[in-house]
Amino acid sequence: MATNSMSIQMRKGKPITRDGRKISSKMLQDTQEVEKLITNKDATRFMQPLRGTPAYWEKTLKDLNAMVRQLGKPTFFLTFSAAEMRWPEVIEAVKAQQRQQVDFSQLDWNAKCDILRSNPVTVMQLFEKRVDELMTILILSPAQHIGEVEDYFYRVEFQARGSPHIHLLVWIKDAPEFEGLQDDFVVIKFIDQYITCQMPDPNADSELHKIVSEVQVHSRNHSKSCKKGNVMCRFGFPKLPMDKTILTYP
Numbered sequence: 001m002a003t004n005s006m007s008i009q010m011r012k013g014k015p016i017t018r019d020g021r022k023i024s025s026k027m028l029q030d031t032q033e034v035e036k037l038i039t040n041k042d043a044t045r046f047m048q049p050l051r052g053t054p055a056y057w058e059k060t061l062k063d064l065n066a067m068v069r070q071l072g073k074p075t076f077f078l079t080f081s082a083a084e085m086r087w088p089e090v091i092e093a094v095k096a097q098q099r100q101q102v103d104f105s106q107l108d109w110n111a112k113c114d115i116l117r118s119n120p121v122t123v124m125q126l127f128e129k130r131v132d133e134l135m136t137i138l139i140l141s142p143a144q145h146i147g148e149v150e151d152y153f154y155r156v157e158f159q160a161r162g163s164p165h166i167h168l169l170v171w172i173k174d175a176p177e178f179e180g181l182q183d184d185f186v187v188i189k190f191i192d193q194y195i196t197c198q199m200p201d202p203n204a205d206s207e208l209h210k211i212v213s214e215v216q217v218h219s220r221n222h223s224k225s226c227k228k229g230n231v232m233c234r235f236g237f238p239k240l241p242m243d244k245t246i247l248t249y250p
Ligand SMILES: [Zn+2]
Pocket: 218, 222, 223, 226, 232, 233, 234, 235, 236, 237
């Protein structure tokens, strides 16, 4: 993979190694030379523009660290997972491209998986559109749902079965600082303004109540990752909600 990426990068410019030699395709055929290039970070340097490579993420991490130095610690760390299995429009769009119609409610888990797998590009495109829309609503909206956003950073990752999720960092203007710099009650007030573990009222918003009870609740049966070693659930569930928010210190 390193050899291929470097060949592509070579066509774009005139790469020189750190010790001043011109990188030739002959050099790339030589395993020892390639290893030397990787050790000197010459190889990784050429891979930097290639999204997803270690060199790419190394640069991204540097950029992110620069943001933390400039802006301070981020206020929110949010994870959003794709729920293609619950999105009829994704399944229907994939089928429509194959000039077929499906009744989403009649499909079982395996049938949905097969359809999603048949066109991962469309699935990803629709996910990307959702992410864009999420950013518009959550980050850029003048309604300031999570406060006035100073800056944000997110990264898309893929689970084993190929389902994407994003990790998002958000910096909020004038957010109180944790760690004893401010009174606890100021921090608690801020948290309570935006975060709750309360079950939504089914009468007030039945759809929200349904979504939260289906995907935001730790399963009674737990999952595979719950049981590691001898513990019943390494996440410590079930947990009872507390009456009020408290801050705990080590
Ligand atoms: Zn569990």
